[in-house]
Amino acid sequence: MFELLGIPPQVLFGQLLLGLINGAFYATLSLGLALIFGLLNIINFTHGAQYMMGAFVAYLLLNLLGIGYWPSLFLAPILVGLVGIVLEKTMLSRLYKLDHLYGLLLTFGLALLIEGAFRQMYGVSGLPYPIPDVLKGGQNLGFMFLPNYRAWVVVASLLICFATWFLIERTKLGSYLRAATENPALVQAFGINVPRMITLTYGFGVALAGFAGVLAAPIYSVNPLMGSNLIVVVFAVVVIGGMGSILGAILTGFGLGLVEGLTKVFYPEASNTVIFIIMAIVLVLKPAGLFGRAR
Amino acid sequence: MAEALLKVAGLHAFYGESHILHGMDFEIRQGEVATLLGRNGAGKTTTLRAIMGIVGQRQGSVSFEGTETIGLTSNKIAKMGIAYCPEERGIFASLNVEENLLLPPVVKPGGMPVEEIFELFPNLKTRLYSQGTKLSGGEQQMLAIGRILRTGANLLLLDEPTEGLAPVIVQQIGAVIRKLKEKGLTILLVEQNFHFAATVADRHYIVEHGRVIDMIPNAEAEANLGKLHTYLGV
Numbered sequence: 196m197f198e199l200l201g202i203p204p205q206v207l208f209g210q211l212l213l214g215l216i217n218g219a220f221y222a223t224l225s226l227g228l229a230l231i232f233g234l235l236n237i238i239n240f241t242h243g244a245q246y247m248m249g250a251f252v253a254y255l256l257l258n259l260l261g262i263g264y265w266p267s268l269f270l271a272p273i274l275v276g277l278v279g280i281v282l283e284k285t286m287l288s289r290l291y292k293l294d295h296l297y298g299l300l301l302t303f304g305l306a307l308l309i310e311g312a313f314r315q316m317y318g319v320s321g322l323p324y325p326i327p328d329v330l331k332g333g334q335n336l337g338f339m340f341l342p343n344y345r346a347w348v349v350v351a352s353l354l355i356c357f358a359t360w361f362l363i364e365r366t367k368l369g370s371y372l373r374a375a376t377e378n379p380a381l382v383q384a385f386g387i388n389v390p391r392m393i394t395l396t397y398g399f400g401v402a403l404a405g406f407a408g409v410l411a412a413p414i415y416s417v418n419p420l421m422g423s424n425l426i427v428v429v430f431a432v433v434v435i436g437g438m439g440s441i442l443g444a445i446l447t448g449f450g451l452g453l454v455e456g457l458t459k460v461f462y463p464e465a466s467n468t469v470i471f472i473i474m475a476i477v478l479v480l481k482p483a484g485l486f487g488r489a490r
Numbered sequence: 491m492a493e494a495l496l497k498v499a500g501l502h503a504f505y506g507e508s509h510i511l512h513g514m515d516f517e518i519r520q521g522e523v524a525t526l527l528g529r530n531g532a533g534k535t536t537t538l539r540a541i542m543g544i545v546g547q548r549q550g551s552v553s554f555e556g557t558e559t560i561g562l563t564s565n566k567i568a569k570m571g572i573a574y575c576p577e578e579r580g581i582f583a584s585l586n587v588e589e590n591l592l593l594p595p596v597v598k599p600g601g602m603p604v605e606e607i608f609e610l611f612p613n614l615k616t617r618l619y620s621q622g623t624k625l626s627g628g629e630q631q632m633l634a635i636g637r638i639l640r641t642g643a644n645l646l647l648l649d650e651p652t653e654g655l656a657p658v659i660v661q662q663i664g665a666v667i668r669k670l671k672e673k674g675l676t677i678l679l680v681e682q683n684f685h686f687a688a689t690v691a692d693r694h695y696i697v698e699h700g701r702v703i704d705m706i707p708n709a710e711a712e713a714n715l716g717k718l719h720t721y722l723g724v
Contacts, residue, residue, distance in 0.1 A: 367592070370585055370589045370592075370593055371593070373582065373584040373585055374582045374584070374585055374593055376584070377582050377583060377584060378580055378582065380544045380564070381544075381574075381576060381580045382593075383544070383563070383564045383565045383568075384542050384543070384544050384564040384565070384567075384568055384574050385565075385568055385573075385574075385593065385594035385595065385638075385641075386565050386568030386569045386594065386595050386597050386641070387565055387595060388565050389565070
């Protein structure tokens with residue numbers, strides 16, 4: 196069959212794997228964005244910078260304190276999440292009563308500041324981060340070669356996406372979160388501290404970005420601009436999945452990564468634009484997104 | 491005479507620039523069912539929201555069990571034992587019936603067990619895993635009342651629980667309110683429907699232009715029908 200299409204399976208599966216890796220990052224990042232948009236009504240443009248910060252924190256932990264990949268996978272998201280919490284407490288929390296646009300402008304400005312500061316300190320050539328020893332090498336699957344670390348990235352992001360989905364859709368805490376997304380005033384009038392929940396949700400969404408950053412560090416080099424390159428596509432993913440939809444963000448993230456990979460095989464010229472073409476079509480046919488509820 | 495459970499004095503409330511309540515004064519005694527009656531736009535719903543602390547701004551005094559609440563946020567007020575059932579019912583679409591029912595946290599001991607809530611509202615038990623907003627209007631109202639009975643709150647604020655419902659369901663809700671009163675709960679009820687209010691309440695406060703302009707004990711309602719008709723414009 197592959198010979199008929201004139202495409203060797205190694206090429207097809209290789210691109211599909213790349214697509215799946217990209218999809219893993221799209222999913223993890225757009226999940227955080229969807230969570231934040233749902234509860235805070237803030238389009239978090241700082242998300243790309245926070246992803247980059249995750250990678251940098253891992254890099255700095257390794258090079259300044261000798262703390263390796265595995266502890267960093269927990270420490271870096273926590274640290275980046277804490278920075279997010281400070282940001283929410285001091286700045287974002289003042290914007291909730293205003294139009295979306297103000298939140299977007301503030302977070303966009305913050306992203307420029309953060310990326311500018313990192314660029315000033317570390318330049319843009321990128322810093323290396325080693326693959327942890329246990330994940331070096333790969334498996335020969337016959338039809339393709341699967342590097343261990345890349346397999347781990349897909350598994351880890353699937354796990355974190357599933358855990359987040361479960362937390363939100365299947366637990367008591369998640370039911371508070373879903374209810375507060377619909378009607379925060381009423382949820383607070385039931386005795387729940389909604390402002391604190393909002394702060395923690397922002398921190399969690401940002402921590403997800405930081406987690407993705409640590410996952411990305413050994414694959415892409417650690418670079419102040421790594422977030423801004425990715426974030427535009429991630430926003431397209433969120434729009435296609437439906438703003439604020441958790442499951443939508445996850446499925447669309449992985450799905451579009453695969454679509455992008457397939458496009459690279461069959462029509463490479465369109466691989467950079469295919470997601471935006473899909474976004475345009477989805478917006479025309481289903482303005483609330485594939486999984487979104489019209490509000 | 492029993493001590494007032496809730497005492498509202500000189501209560502003003504604002505939504506942005508609009509001044510809705512202009513010094514509400516009234517009180518509710520422990521174990522009593524009181525209503526706020528009045529025309530549309532008189533400020534009845536705003537009074538409940540102001541007690542709960544979910545208006546833009548409020549001034550004056552709202553004391554509950556002798557504690558002043560005017561400076562507190564709504565989650566703190568809820569924790570003291572006041573529960574609110576909004577006019578639009580506030581059933582969450584992204585939660586199923588069970589999740590809606592279990593959503594409000596328990597604030598005091600002595601709340602109604604879930605099994606007892608199902609005895610009051612058997613319909614809820616059969617629809618436990620339906621999406622909250624897929625229920626009929628009457629069932630949604632039952633869910634909205636049922637979920638605040640679990641919490642142990644001893645003052646219930648019910649905003650037009652009979653609005654838009656079929657007579658048989660209105661009767662069912664009336665029976666539930668009387669049962670809750672027997673259990674010793676205190677209820678502040680906002681109603682448009684005086685005939686319904688007269689079947690459950692001890693006293694009626696008449697609200698006009700954001701003030702209480704009269705109080706009529708239910709026992710004297712018959713004698714004051716003429717006056718009531720003038721107030722309510724029915």
